Amino acid sequence: MAGSRSLAGARPLLGDSPPARCKRILLRAAEPRQQPRCRQDHSLLSAACCFISTGGGQRPPCCTKPWGKAAVDARGCRGVRNGGGGPGASPLPPPAARPRPHGNHRAVVVSRHRPGQRPRERIDRALKVYHVSIEEKYHRDPVPPIPELPSTTNxxxxxxxxxxxxxxxIQQQWLMSMLKLVPQSLMEGKDRxxxxxxxxxxxxxxxxxxxxxxxxxxxxxxxxIEGLEDEEEAPLALLPLGLDFSRPWHNSFVQAKNKILSNLHILHPTMKALLDLGYAAFSTFLIVDFSSLRLKEPVDCQSLKTDVSLSCSKAEEKILSTWYQKVISLFTQKEALNGVKLDRVDSFYNCVATLMSNQLKELLRRTVEVFVKLFDPEDRNCVPLFKMELTLDEKKMEFYPSFQDLEEGILFIVNRIGQTLQNIQTVHSCLMGGTTTLDTELPNHVIGWATSTLKKSVRDNLEGPKEYFENYVERYGWLVDGTAQARIERFEAEEHSFDEYTAFIDEFFTHKKEILSLPQVVHFPMICLNCEDLKQGLASNANTFAERLMDRIVASHREENKK
Incomplete structure (x- = not known):
């Protein structure tokens, strides 16, 4: 069967191009055979045409059996034998129902051998069709590129x-929670x-x-990409300073939490009852009531110190007779130590002492804050009104009490409040007969803040009285500092007429009249300044100098009359 060897057995040579391989196969198929078979010829031609249309290199699966008809298109070839099909072969549809080839590929249909048509003609026809398809392929329009989207605009x-x-x-309750964190003192005042x-x-x-x-x-x-260099988002808001959200503190936090749970006993029912007692007793209570201080008449600094000391003593007695007795009664009950182990009793009572100390310290701190708030520079309607006088003592004009005494008297009130409730026994020492007392001393930072604030406020409020005093010194200080005495002595040592004496005497009487016409009491935001003593002293000095000059004139006239 060498003469009927099929196209499948022909292997392409290395380096052959598809046209060369196709031509070699077709020429081989056209060689004369000893026993030519029409079906074999058609099979070889069909395979060659299929090879041409597909580009060559592989044998299509439909070329394994002889064909009666062959159809070759851009996707391969199909064929059936004349008069039916074998197993695995499907009949071709009629010509009208066959799908047309896609693209620029042409279908090559090889029919049965016609009489008078040579194999060489058929080969030339197949090559012509092949060259036409290749030419159309290379002249086909290129695939348009994918349009680039405008990235910047997009x-x-x-x-x-x-x-x-x-x-x-943002939720409204978040804003309300923020406002609650602001101290009430900062929410009051103008435009707050x-x-x-x-x-x-x-x-x-x-x-x-x-x-x-x-x-x-x-x-x-x-x-x-270009065009977005300046399109930078501003950085997000920084976290609040002082807040650390890192994890290194977690272990120490857990340890502290466990220590709190084991030592402070904050969840014990007795602690809750103690908290309720403290809230009921101290929520609206102050050691000293300053609400009506401004409504009263101007107070003397010494009187205010006495009143504050008395109020502190009464408040301490009231707390010891009411709140403290209720606390002792609470811990004398059997249920007070329920659930507390014997080895934790001391720790439990230490927790009680700390809680009581915090409640009393808070009471003292609120009282001090209320007193300091009275001297708020932005709201002077609540500033206490103190009595002060301008006096003339031994030819010296001065304030009484002095600025230093007034400042010390105001600071004394803070110290006196801090000395209250300093000798209250702990519950454990009271029950066991000990002498341990609660730690109720005001923190140093509270005392320091109150002292500095009050000093500044006192200095600011004394500026007005100080200027008024300096005005007295500038206008009438010469009456008491020896200047008037020196002028009179020079005047008497010289020779002057009666009219000159009269003019000099009128000058002193004019100053006396002017001094007596000045107001007796001058009001300032924190000071009620009484100037009566100073007025009388200056007027008396002016009158004394005028009388001295008058006596000199009388004496001169007597001497002249004797002569």
């Missing part, structure tokens, strides 16, 4: 859309409410800005 548009998305507004509203609006704007920045950064990634 990013800016997407960013704009993301920023326009609605943002969940408007300032708080402005701050809340600023917080809301910062919140919405941060949320929109977060959405943009979470959804979009800025491409690294």
């Amino acid at each position: 990013y800016l548009f997407m960013k704009k859309c993301v920023r326009r998305n609605p943002v969940v507004p 409410q408007l300032l708080a509203e402005k701050l809340l609006q600023e917080i809301i704007m910062d919140y919405e800005t941060s949320m929109r920045r977060y959405m943009v950064r979470s959804v979009l990634i800025k491409p690294d």
